[in-house]
Amino acid sequence: GGQDYYLGAVTDQHGRTLRAPLSFLDLDTTYRAEIYRDAKDAHWNNNPQAYEVTQQTVTANTVLELRLAPGGGQAIRFTPVD
Incomplete structure (x- = not known):
């Protein structure tokens, strides 16, 4: 095992897409x-609790694409794979 990491993102009333390089993770570790x-x-206005x-x-080396809905966000937990 190893250390878990977390990443969060939020946006205002405008939806957006962000690129999130994961270079902060340990180089020699694979994560879930x-x-x-x-x-x-x-x-935010008509379906604020819809998530998956x-x-x-x-x-x-992974770069994630984060799609944030208007008034939305995203949270990610990275756990080392044994």
Whole structure:
């Protein structure tokens, strides 16, 4: 095992897409990313609680694309894979 890392992002009433390089992760470790993100139909005004949870395997070389709904955000927990 090793250290868990966390990444969070929020936005205002304007949706946006961000690129998130994961270069802060340990270079020699593979991680499971547990991603809590806005659902495709999420919107602060008419569907503020729509979200989905996904997982993927990542490393320090991965660049994630974060799609933030209007008034939304994203939270990711990175856990080392044994």
